Amino acid sequence: MIVLDNYDKAILKALQEDSSISNLDLSKLIGLSPSACLARTRNLKELGVIKQFTTVVDEKKLGIETLAFILVNLSPLNRETANFFVAQINRLPQVLECYTVTGNHDYLLKIVAKDMKTYRDFVIDSLMAIPGVNRVETSIVMSTEKRTISIPVEQE
Numbered sequence: 001m002i003v004l005d006n007y008d009k010a011i012l013k014a015l016q017e018d019s020s021i022s023n024l025d026l027s028k029l030i031g032l033s034p035s036a037c038l039a040r041t042r043n044l045k046e047l048g049v050i051k052q053f054t055t056v057v058d059e060k061k062l063g064i065e066t067l068a069f070i071l072v073n074l075s076p077l078n079r080e081t082a083n084f085f086v087a088q089i090n091r092l093p094q095v096l097e098c099y100t101v102t103g104n105h106d107y108l109l110k111i112v113a114k115d116m117k118t119y120r121d122f123v124i125d126s127l128m129a130i131p132g133v134n135r136v137e138t139s140i141v142m143s144t145e146k147r148t149i150s151i152p153v154e155q156e
Contacts, residue, residue, distance in 0.1 A: 001049055007032055009153045011041055012049070016150040019053040058114055066113040067141040070127070071105035074151065075134035082106070094122050098154045103138070 004012070010030040014021060021029075027037035044050045059067070074081050082100075089098045089109065097110040109127075113119035119140075127133060 001016065002049055004049075004153075006045060008040060008049075011037065011044065012151075015041070015053070016153075019055075019105045063114060064112050065115050066119045067144070068111050068113070068119060069139045069141070070109040071101075071112060071139075072107040072109060072124070072127070072133060073104075073135040074106050074132045076115070077106055081132035085130055085132055092122075092126055094126070118120040 007030060011026065014026055014029055023038050023041070024034050026041070027034040030037065032040070041050070072085075074085055085107070086098065089095050089107075094111045094113060095109050096112060097108075099108045100106065101108045111119075111122065113122055123136060123138070127136060
């Protein structure tokens with residue numbers, strides 16, 4: 001675990017709110033000189049605390065209407081099948097997130113599709129076509145009440 005001081009935490013909080021903020025504006029916001037702020041930001045990136053700077057896209061504006069969570073079971077569940085499954089999932093742009101989970105299922109996928117027909121085609125033609133996929137169970141998102149990619153960074 002990396003120990004962060006209040007300046008590092010303030011940088012992370014601000015960048016999670018708006019990663020396009022200029023270094024000058026960021027330095028003013030947190031109360032550091034621009035050079036000290038830039039050095040700390042670079043250090044957080046080098047340490048891997050900041051993984052990437054990104055843009056969050058509103059999928060609805062692009063005509064993507066379906067968001068679903070899919071629970072997947074593999075058979076047989078062994079390292080070879082699991083590694084092959086993950087490699088295939090990483091090639092599918094509709095899959096936004098993939099988690100190995102505990103319980104009655106092996107994986108949890110978060111996927112997007114243009115509409116229900118596109119979603120159905122994805123499940124049949126892409127997901128179920130992966131060797132080892134034995135069973136899928138879907139929950140379609142009806143509405144999103146909260147969504148964030150920000151990790152809470154508490155300041156003392």
